[in-house]
Amino acid sequence: MRRGLRFVPLALLLAVVLELAVFVGVGRALGFGAAVLLVFAASLLGLVLLRREGMRAWRGFRSAAAAGQPPGGQVTDGLVGLAGALLLAVPGLVSGLVGVLLLVPPVRRLARVGVRRATERRVSSMVAGDLFGPRTVRVRQGAPQPQPQPQQPQPQQPVVVDGGRAIEGEIVEPGRH
Numbered sequence: 001m002r003r004g005l006r007f008v009p010l011a012l013l014l015a016v017v018l019e020l021a022v023f024v025g026v027g028r029a030l031g032f033g034a035a036v037l038l039v040f041a042a043s044l045l046g047l048v049l050l051r052r053e054g055m056r057a058w059r060g061f062r063s064a065a066a067a068g069q070p071p072g073g074q075v076t077d078g079l080v081g082l083a084g085a086l087l088l089a090v091p092g093l094v095s096g097l098v099g100v101l102l103l104v105p106p107v108r109r110l111a112r113v114g115v116r117r118a119t120e121r122r123v124s125s126m127v128a129g130d131l132f133g134p135r136t137v138r139v140r141q142g143a144p145q146p147q148p149q150p151q152q153p154q155p156q157q158p159v160v161v162d163g164g165r166a167i168e169g170e171i172v173e174p175g176r177h
Contacts (some may be wrong), residue, residue: 019092035093038144046089049103053081062080073132076115080108 027035057078064071084102087095099105120128 015095019094022093039091039093039096041092043089045089046085046096046099049085050082050119051091053078053085053103057082062125070129070131070133072116072119072128072133073112075131076112076119077108079115082106083111 022038023035026038028040040120055075060074060078061071064074080102084099087099087102090096102111116132119131123131
């Protein structure tokens with residue numbers, strides 16, 4: 001985690017340079033006044049959407065909690081919507097375009113899946129289950145496939161199959177150790 005943080009200043013610098021280059025390009029194509037007006041309008045729209053997305057996320061979380069359902073789906077949808085509105089509110093044409101894309105339903109769905117997967121990788125299985133509900137596990141019949149032995153023994157979790165009977169097993173995700 002900390003290794004990735006050392007690139008944040010460089011990424012921010014590149015984002016600012018990209019924003020300035022795009023602004024200058026749009027300013028030359030449409031005129032400086034039109035470019036400033038476009039950035040101002042996008043930021044104003046982002047501020048309006050920030051409030052709307054925040055209220056929507058809060059209502060979704062509360063309704064899931066009141067219904068006794070895992071709130072992870074509503075939380076991730078709300079986070080993606082808030083990120084889109086925040087990027088739209090930040091002055092800049094590139095960040096505004098990314099923010100608008102995050103608010104478009106198909107892109108928002110893809111981002112929500114990505115946020116969920118990233119969250120599931122970073123938290124324990126128990127916390128992921130509390131946030132997103134039980135995971136779907138495919139059970140294949142036939143001879144078991146040999147699995148490489150892990151360095152350290154990991155606790156096994158019960159898996160519930162169609163009959164409702166619990167069997168011992170563990171979830172093995174490809175590429176994870």
